[in-house]
Every structure is written in structure tokens, then in C-alpha cells.
Amino acid sequence: MSTESIAAHPQPVNKRKRKLQLAPYLFVLPNLLIFTVFIVIPTILGAVYSFHEYDGLNPMTFIGIENYAEIFTDVKFWQTLGKTATYAIIVVPLIYICALGIAILLVQQIVLKGFFRAIFYWPTMISFIIVGLTWRWIFGELGIINGVLEAVGKDSVSFLSDPFFAKLTVIIAAVWSRLGFFMVIFVAGLLAIPKDYYEAAHLDGASKLRAFFHITLPLLKPTTLLVVMLTTIEAFKAYPLMFALTGGGPNKATTYIVQYIYETGFAKQELGLASAMSIVLFVIITIFTVLQFKLTKGGEN
Amino acid sequence: MKKNSKAMFVLLSTLILSLLLAACGSNESVNSGDSGKKKTKLDFVWFSDGVEGEVMKEIIADYEAENSHVDIELIEVAYSDLPTKLKTMISGGKPPALARISTSEIGAFSSQAVDLAEKLGGVDGFTSQFLDSIKPYYVVDNKVVASPMDVTANGIMYNKTLFDQAGVEVPQSSDDIWTWDEFNEALKTVLNKSDAQYGLVWDFTPHRWSTLLYQLGGSMMNSDGTAATINNEAGVKAVDYFKKMHDEGVIPTSVWLGGENPNNLFRTGKTAAHLSGNWMISNYKDITDFEWGVTYMPIGTNRSSVPGGKFVMAFQKSGVEEEAANFISYLSSKEVNSKFNEKSLFMSPRKDSADLNYEFGKEMFALFADELNNTVPAAAEDWSKQDIVPKFSTDLKEGLSDVIADGKTSQQMLDEIAELINEAIEDTK
Known part of the structure; x- marks a missing residue:
């Protein structure tokens, strides 16, 4: 549209406009450079690798779509992807509900509001590795919980050796560490809803619950879309937390897709195959995101 | 005002560009190793489990004192990053001169290694100085791809x-x-x-x-x-x-x-x-x-x-293969190897240094050596x-x-x- 309007204008204005348009590009230049060097180029390289047999060291040999064919018959890959999906199905709603719930509580006029917001936000500033270690010190064999159990004369429990408890620990740690970030987004979303709607609803005799379901939730649709999309992508990419907390165990119970790809690439030295897996994961996440976007009409009301 | 801000953008972006380019460029100047009047620089990729890094620094200082034209730089990485680091350096066309390497990586990198046999006195002459049990690790296709530094036993x-x-x-x-x-x-x-x-x-x-x-x-x-x-x-x-x-x-x-x-x-x-x-x-x-x-x-x-054990490998195409091999020859001598293992509390792979004078746990080392002899x-x-x-x-x-x-x-x-x-x-x- 902008090019059309420029073309319609006489020459001098056109020149002036062009000059002015340089600024925005300069604005994005630093980020664009970093994005190109660290995201775009590696992605293209990854796509190239995916059609080759490559160990990262010796010359690549082109093998066409053999890597992709191998993935489609690799039961472990799809099992791991299924496990990751299950994890996402549990973690995404949990983070959504907890973040929204806490955001609603913390937009009320309460004492020490800033303090509580900070407490929930702080964990998001800690790296996943530290979060993992921290929860390991709580649930681990030598962790605080077992220390307390022993102190009161009970037998210690090997939480992280039990698939169910290990998964639970990972979920708790993930929710704890990400909750604050999405709470802040919800707080912004909630504050953007005009107060008048609630006053009108109150005058009409609507209950708080009704107001929530008929005013808050619909008006939070764009925020909801953003949060669900981000948490879903995050859940599919989860690895550093499990790496530090469970190492993917017990017996692969918490080994999700990124760890599986990592192990294929770096432990088994099959970088070509691992690249193909990354591309498959990339396509799946893209389809999912586009679908979500379409279904919610881009989050517009 | 507009002009000012535009100038600032240009300045900023130039700065970022030049920083990025400088980051790429500096690598080259390090590795180009112009060997005119300057010292020959050997990059030595190293990882430490205990105090052996400090011991190696002492040994390097000794070597540099004797060989004033050589400058050895220890690049310390975490063991878990070692394969990735080496792969990046080699596939980027800038292999290090030397690397400490464990049995898990030696096979993957052997095709990139300098054959040390000639420098170290032939395959048989060299291998006969070391415990036979570790020979399959460092002799690949009748080439000496690395030199044993210490030997390990479960x-x-x-x-x-x-x-x-x-x-x-x-x-x-x-x-x-x-x-x-x-x-x-x-x-x-x-x-x-x-x-x-x-x-x-x-x-x-x-x-x-x-x-x-x-x-x-x-x-x-x-x-x-x-x-x-x-x-x-x-x-x-x-x-x-x-x-x-x-x-x-x-x-x-x-x-x-x-x-x-x-x-x-x-x-x-x-x-x-x-x-x-x-x-x-x-x-x-x-x-x-x-x-x-x-x-x-x-x-x-x-x-x-x-x-098992840890080895030192020299890489092809580093431009300083000769100097690297000389240093490896120094490291594998009885005197230097014994000093390294004695001070690091490791076991020597040399047959003639089995009985080192450790300041801690001498009898424990004897027991591990016995396990190794019964393997x-x-x-x-x-x-x-x-x-x-x-x-x-x-x-x-x-x-x-x-x-x-x-x-x-x-x-x-x-x-x-x-x-x-x-x-x-x-x-x-």
C-alpha cells in the first residue's frame, strides 16, 4: 500500500519519503543482524544437513530424504513426541490457569501488591538449569524433603526414581518458573479492560463469576492467544529444566523431544538425522501455531 | 534534531557491525600464526577433572623456558563441551594444534589427527613403552593418533x-x-x-x-x-x-x-x-x-x-604440526609424564613409571594397578x-x-x- 501512495506522489516528495524511511530499517538492523546470524543462517544450514549424513566432522554425504524416511519409522521419536504432547497438554492449561488466577488476585487493591507481584515474577529471572538444580535439592535423594522425613524418623522417598513423581516434579518446577512471566502479561491485559463494563454488569446484577466469564475472558482473548501460543511452544522446546532436574529419567520418563534430538545429534553423532528431526518439530510447531491463530482469528474480538 | 538522530543510528549500526566483524576477524588473526620473527603459537584445548590443569601449566612453563620460540596457550573447556568445541574448530578450518582427549572421543577425531609414529620412534618403538591394554585406543590403522597421558581403571x-x-x-x-x-x-x-x-x-x-x-x-x-x-x-x-x-x-x-x-x-x-x-x-x-x-x-x-585413559592429540592442518609433535614427544617422556601423573594423582600409562611416589594414597594406586594387570x-x-x-x-x-x-x-x-x-x-x- 505504501509503495502505491509513494508512486502516486510527485518526485520531490518521493525522495523525501525515501530518506525518512531509512530510519526504521536502521532501528531493526541490529536485531536483524543478530537474528540472521544466529537464527536464519543456522536454520538454513540445518535444513541442508537434514538431507545429508553428517557427523559434524567428516565430509557430508547427500542421502536425499532418507533421514526423513527414518524418522517416520522411528517409533521412539513418535513416542517421545507423544510424551512431549502429554506434558504440554498438562503444563499449558496449568500455567494459564495459575497465571490468570494470580493476576486477577494481584490487580485487586491489596496491601503489598508490588511485593507479591515481585515474588511471583522473580523465578522467571532464574535460568532453567538453576531452577532444575533448586528443585533437585528439594525433591532429590539428598534433598530437603528427604532430610525432613529422616529427621522425623521416616524412610526417605526416592521421588526422582519414580516416573510419576519425577513427572510431577518437572511440572511443578516448570509452572513455578514460568508463572510469573505470564502473570505479568495477564496483569497488563486485565488492566486494559475498561472498568465501566464491570460497573455496568454490577448494576445489572451480574455475579462476579458471570462478569468473569462474560467480560474478562472474552476481552482477554488476544492475551489468551499469546499466552497459550507461547507456553505451547515453550513446552515443546523444554529441555534445560529436565536436564538439570531429572536428566530425562527415570528411564526416559521425562525425556522430551528436544533432548531426544540433542542425543541423536551429539551423543550418537548423527547430526543429519537430528537436523531432520528438528525440521519435523519445526513444521509441527508451525502448523500448530497457524492453526491456533486461525481458530481464534488472530485473537481479535 | 532529525539529522542528529539519524547520525546516531548510522553510528550505532556501524558500531554493531564493526563489533560483529571484529569478533569474526580476531579469530583469524590468532590462528594465522605468522611465524616470522614472532613466536610459534600452539593452541592446546584442555579440560580438567581435578588439579591436572595446574600441573600442565607448570609443565608448559618449563617447556617454554627451554624452547623460547614456542608459545603454548591452554584453552580450557568443560569436558562436556570438548567434542563440540573441537568439531567447531575443525569444521571451521581452524583446528587447534593440540587437544587433551579421552577414550570416548579419540575414535571420532582420529581421522583428523597427525600420525605421530615417525616423531615418536615408530609404532612399535613407541607403543612398547606403554601398557599394552590401552594400545587399541590410540593406535588406529597402524597410526599413532594420540599419545597416552594417563591411564584409568575401574x-x-x-x-x-x-x-x-x-x-x-x-x-x-x-x-x-x-x-x-x-x-x-x-x-x-x-x-x-x-x-x-x-x-x-x-x-x-x-x-x-x-x-x-x-x-x-x-x-x-x-x-x-x-x-x-x-x-x-x-x-x-x-x-x-x-x-x-x-x-x-x-x-x-x-x-x-x-x-x-x-x-x-x-x-x-x-x-x-x-x-x-x-x-x-x-x-x-x-x-x-x-x-x-x-x-x-x-x-x-x-x-x-x-x-581407559586420557591422551594428547595433534591435529592436521593446524599449520604447526611439527611443533605440536615436538611438544607431545616432550610430554610422553618418562620424566615429564611421571611428573604429570604424580602431581595430578593419576596413574601413568608408561610401563617404566608404574611405581610413582604419590603424596596421597600410594597403596590405593597399587590396588588399581593390580586391577588393570588382571583385565x-x-x-x-x-x-x-x-x-x-x-x-x-x-x-x-x-x-x-x-x-x-x-x-x-x-x-x-x-x-x-x-x-x-x-x-x-x-x-x-
């Missing part, structure tokens, strides 16, 4: 305080070594009659598990590496026994299922024994809460440890096949966990691993 550390408390005495000489059943019973006694909470912690690696495999007469592949043997009767026995010790609570599941660090468990003073390797001597040196020692590993159909050839033969081992070792580790967690039977799991091994052998042909 073995058992035990908590003497707990054993004394339970009134259990460990074998005093190689004549009265325990069988696995006797060892298992001894651990149960310690668990019952002392404050011990854990019997035996066992490093969470297939390499350490394989100690039991070799002791029970098994192997992963046949000696010429043409077929998998891991799923034979001995292999199944080794997995079954490993699972049995877990089921009976002698080995805690928290290591192989919970990913708990066995070193931490041993350090609590509530663990009777730890199956690991001689490198733990320097790690446990500072323990003061309880007494600990090294004892003989139990015997199956035979005794065995698993030999079956299959152990080094298997683990030196580093073009095949990485293709199944992760699956073996997971498979063992799976058996412990009742996911598969020993035979099922080993049959799957054998299939992977055979596939990998097929791929290398």
Missing part, C-alpha cells in the same frame, strides 16, 4: 568406617577376593549392621556397568569386531545380576533411575561402596568425616577392570571401537535403566542392543 572405593562398624573385613590380598555373591552378602551385612543407608552406588554409565560384564566372561563384540556378543549368556547374566542387586536394595535406584550423583551419595558417609574409577581418589582426598579405602573388585568367572583384553578391544560404541552406548544405558524399572527383560534389551551393534558394524564397512 574399581571399588568403600567406606571403611561403615565396614568396621558392621564388623566386615574387605579382602586383604588378591588371594582372598570376594565372589559377587560374597560381595553382595557383605554389603547386605553392612546395610543391616551399620548406619549405612545405601549399599553400593554404581556410576550411571554403560562403561562402568561393563566391568561386571567382563568379570562374568562377557563382551560387547567379538575380538575382531565383526559381530555383537553382548546378548550371549554371559551378557544376560551380567544384566540379571545388576538388576538383582537393585531389586534387593543393595544398589539404590536413585542413581540409575533418579539420576542422583553417586559421588554425592558416597560423600554423605551413608554409602558402603562406590564402583567408579581411580580418578575418584583425588576427588575423595578431602573427605574427613569418615575413613575410606580402595578394595579389590569381586571375581566372576575371572577378574577384570576396564582400562581381560576384551575390555579395551570393545571400548576402543569408537566408531561403533557411540551408536549404541546411550541405548545401552537407557536399556539397563529399562530393565531395572521392569520395562524389558535382560534378553530382550540385549537383543535390541546387539541389533544396533550389528547395524553400526555394517555401516562402517
